[in-house]
Amino acid sequence: MTALVTVLWKDLLIEWRARSRAFSLATFALTVLLLFSFAVGPDTATMRAHAGAYLWLSLLLSSTLLLAQSFHVEVESNAIETVMLAPTAPAAVFYGKALANTAQLVALGLVALPATVALYDASFREGVGLMLPVLALGAAGLAAPGTLYAALTGRMGARQLLLPLLLFPLVVPCLLASVKATTLVMLGDPMTQLPSWLRLLASFDLLYWAVCGVLFGRVIEQ
């Protein structure tokens, strides 16, 4: 357990020390939101209706950069080997990193929210506070398989191509559910569908956090 906390602390410390990277990532996410607003056109009604989709697409695209970077720090100078030899249980490394990635994605989402409001004339009928669980569950759904696949592709030459190829189909259900939930929070939920979408997200998260945790050990060992 303490190994997990150490890995989590270490990852967040690294991202804090190298925070210029975080600024670049936030800029990327905001740029994507901006590009979507140009591409979709000036009709405010359409943009408001689909604001949730653009938010999550922006987060999804940013996540590939974030996840790749999170594993890059491990292989850059082979720190991962020192970690594994300490010894550290692979599951502790996985869950520590996945939690760190989830936290960063949630932070990115929070940064993107004001931009979404500004660019898409979005409002939060059900209260902006509800966005926190939606962001948390959605980010967790991206982070778990993403951490596993970043480790899988991290040492390969074609990693920039392979990570999205592997990750995107897998997170389609998570993306769908997150977008639906976000749209309900933004546009209103008269039939109280939000809890069932959150439940779906939560079960997806639970499943993948379990399966990916188990498989991570095989991916990391040589």
Add this chain to the structure above:
Amino acid sequence: MSEPAPTPAISARQLCRRFGRRWAYARIDLDLMPGERLLVVGANGSGKTTLLRTLATVLRPSQGELRLFGLDPRAHPSRVRPRLALLGHRLGLYEDLSARDNLSVVARLASKPPPDAAALLARVGLDDRPDPVRAYSAGMRKRLQVAALVVQEPDLILLDEPFSALDPAGVDDLAALLVGLPGALVVASHQIARAAEICDRALLLDQGQQVWAGPARQAVSAWRQLHPRAAAEPLPAEGGA
């Protein structure tokens, strides 16, 4: 009344490791008692690094039997790995963190008490700077690697080319430090004469197989006999801190 025989730190029988169709090393037999120091000598590509990484449990042997502290590292990784430490070709630490932060991380993961970073860094000839390690020179990185090793308080130390990137003063400092460390030691080095001074025994590898074993003081002669045209000492490292 006789004492029970001490458990060897390393006990290897007919170790072989291949990558695809190429054997990196084959038929390695090795015994190392606690406190003993072994020098592994061989040309580039002779299998030294792969062998050391196998002894460090980073790689598994393709064939053969390996026991560390009397245990099978595959069956008892959590009992074997805390007792060993590897100094490899690459830094093995986080470029974005400072020296002190890196030592903290290593100590915590190895379940060791928090290190006195300033003292430890001074011991290896480094200042306790807040800069990220990314800015360090090759010589400074090597010294930090040694500090990270000491933090783990290992019973078995494996060093892969520890003297590379160090200037002559650095080589002397490191040799003196290594002599003072308890535990068994395996060193792979091209600086044969210098490394032989701190070791008891030596092993010569040629194309992955052992061709000679004997006292460390004969290592230079053995090397010269196998490679008559090669120098026994590379030139001192240029640059450094």
Add this chain to the structure above:
Amino acid sequence: MKSIRWEHFVLAFGLVLLGVAHAWGLFYAPPEAMMGDVGRILYVHVPTAWVGLVAYTAAFVAAIGALWTGRTGWDAGIEAFAEVGVVYNALLLFQGSVWARPTWGIWWTWDPRLTTSAVMLLLFVAVLVLRRTVESPEQRLTVSAVATIIAWVDVPVVYFAVKWWRTLHQDFSSPETVSNTMVSPLRLAAFGMLFLGIGIAALRWRSAYVRLADQSDAPELPDAPAQLHLHPDREA
């Protein structure tokens, strides 16, 4: 000279069964009550779906075996069964699309059954891409096995999608939902497709095994070298 093996017989048998089943379904079975003749796609589409899922499940089992034992046989299984599954999956989406146009008026729609089936195809295509990209045999085995296991999680989701959500797609095809006159050709077609799939997969497995074994099975150990004996006068 290529020898004739059991796989060829199985394949031929499957083709014969399919031929009979499809002839029956196309010409002799009654048209579907609501769809008319277009409904005859049932005899092709449903068996394709079933056998595709079976192939993916076989790949999943092979992936577990590969991670557990590391043996080439399982490694070849991942490759062969995932490939067969992908072919069936792609055919499935194509057939469905061809049927959907006259029936629903559209080539495609985003409903749970269709979406998860498309995702499943992409996931297993990714497995095949990984197998082509990774060069080291050990790494390729681990990487593709992990990706296969994760991809397979979608298989039960695809199967049960029609039960868990309200979808445009039909419910399970079983004796409860399919009328008597159509169940028999359907069953026959299913077995035909199954044998066809087994034959193809086995042939594919054999060629994959030969290729992989050649790459990764242990070569002979080199001869033990002559030991060096130090000349006594050369001691430093």
